[in-house]
Each structure stands twice: as structure tokens, then as C-alpha cells.
Amino acid sequence: MSRPFPWRMLAAFLSLTLPIPGAQAYEAQHGALTVSYADPRDRQHLGVVFVAWDRAARDLRALGLPPPARVRLEAAGNAADFAARTGEPVNIAASTRGAVIRTQRLSALSARGLLPTTVRHEAFHTAQSARIPRWLAEGLARTFSGEGQADPRTSTGLESARANRLDAELLNRDAAQLSAAYREATVRAARLVRARGWKGALRW
Structure with a gap:
């Protein structure tokens, strides 16, 4: 059974979202998950990311596949930035290597209705057997x-x-x-x- 997300806690997480000096990026921590993003507009989508991650982590544990103790999600600034970071074509939503998930811009994924499923898909990859x-x-x-x-x-x-x-x-x-x-x-x-x-x- 799903549990309601504690939105007051989310507000506290967002208040800790800080720019990373010299990197033109921002970072937010949510339990085991660290999210970094280059476009400040992506901040409004962090709640969706956190909810999707929590549900995926819960369901993975139920399958005997606990995700890593620390996972990093890095959202690119744009499609070209994503391709440069991952070597993947621009039509790919995300790419995961080990405990590092690299995605397209969160706002772009959200606009296409892909953000929750992308987080859940990549969460599986962090926990799967190699x-x-x-x-x-x-x-x-x-x-x-x-x-x-x-x-x-x-x-x-x-x-x-x-x-x-x-x-x-x-x-x-x-x-x-x-x-x-x-x-x-x-x-x-x-x-x-x-x-x-x-x-x-x-x-x-």
C-alpha cells in the first residue's frame, strides 16, 4: 500500500537545494538519493523525482533487490549536454552506470510525461545484477x-x-x-x- 508523501519534509529538502560553485548546477539530497541539475527550472520537479524514487526503492526491496546505499541522479542542462555526458543519442531519456543515473533535463522529461517512469526504470538498473x-x-x-x-x-x-x-x-x-x-x-x-x-x- 502506498503512503502519502510528507510534503513538509519536501519543503525542507528544497530549502537545502544549493548551487554548486563553479559548476553552474544545483544539488538536492533526499535520503540515499542525490539529485544534481543545471537548469534551475528543474527544481519544481524534484518532488516527483523523490516520490518516484521512494516507491521504486520500496518495490525493489520487496523483490530482494535493494538499491545501492548512495545513488546520484545527474540531470543534464539540455539534450546536447546529455549526449556529451553519456555518449547516448539525444532520443534516450536516461542512462545508468552503477549507482549514477544521468537523465535529460527534468523539465523536458516532465513535459513528455516521462519523468516518474524514467526514475523508476533507472532505479531498477541501479539494483539489477550486472x-x-x-x-x-x-x-x-x-x-x-x-x-x-x-x-x-x-x-x-x-x-x-x-x-x-x-x-x-x-x-x-x-x-x-x-x-x-x-x-x-x-x-x-x-x-x-x-x-x-x-x-x-x-x-x-
Whole structure:
């Protein structure tokens, strides 16, 4: 059962949001999560980030996947800044390596309705085993975040692709092909969860 977020505590967190000297950025702390952002307009979206993080962390622990003791979320100033920081194409919402999540500008993600699911998706990546294949990691992350529920129920064109090809397709820079690969990975991961449960899927 979800618990209401303590908004008075949020006000205290926001009051501690400080500029980082020389970095043209701001930083806010929320429990184990540190959020840094370059655009001051992103400050208004911190509450959504914190709520999404808390719910994801709770659900991950229930799956036996506690997130790291310290996680850093770095929001880029714009799409070009994100691409420069991550090496990812500008159509990617976020990228996680270890306990560091790098995202597009929070305001941009919010405007596209992607902010809560992006935080939840990347929270899964901070807690997942490094040994699971790319397709399963992405498929499980999208299943965990709920992104797969909005996928069209049409053919991905990758139904017969072997796992190693699907892994390769998930590195594709073409937006349409990449979308198909994410959808196919999600279909396969969700099927595995239905058949074996989350703990069985994570041990696959």
C-alpha cells in the first residue's frame, strides 16, 4: 500500500537545494538519493523525482533487490549536454552506470510525461545484477516501470531474433529500430515474469 508523501519534509529538502560553485548546477539530497541539475527550472520537479524514487526503492526491496546505499541522479542542462555526458543519442531519456543515473533535463522529461517512469526504470538498473543480459535488463526495467503497458500490440519484427541479436539491436541509434528492440525485450521479459515470477526471472 502506498503512503502519502510528507510534503513538509519536501519543503525542507528544497530549502537545502544549493548551487554548486563553479559548476553552474544545483544539488538536492533526499535520503540515499542525490539529485544534481543545471537548469534551475528543474527544481519544481524534484518532488516527483523523490516520490518516484521512494516507491521504486520500496518495490525493489520487496523483490530482494535493494538499491545501492548512495545513488546520484545527474540531470543534464539540455539534450546536447546529455549526449556529451553519456555518449547516448539525444532520443534516450536516461542512462545508468552503477549507482549514477544521468537523465535529460527534468523539465523536458516532465513535459513528455516521462519523468516518474524514467526514475523508476533507472532505479531498477541501479539494483539489477550486472550479470543479466542487456535485453533482459531493459525488458525487466520497462516491465518494472510500467512503460510496457503503453506499447502498441503490433509486431516488433524481432519475434524470431536470437538473444544476442536483440542485445545488439538495443545499441541501435535508429529511433524506430531501437523502439522495436525495447518493445521486444519487454514482451520477452514480461512473459518470463508471468511464467516464473520476478525472483525466477531475475535468476534466469
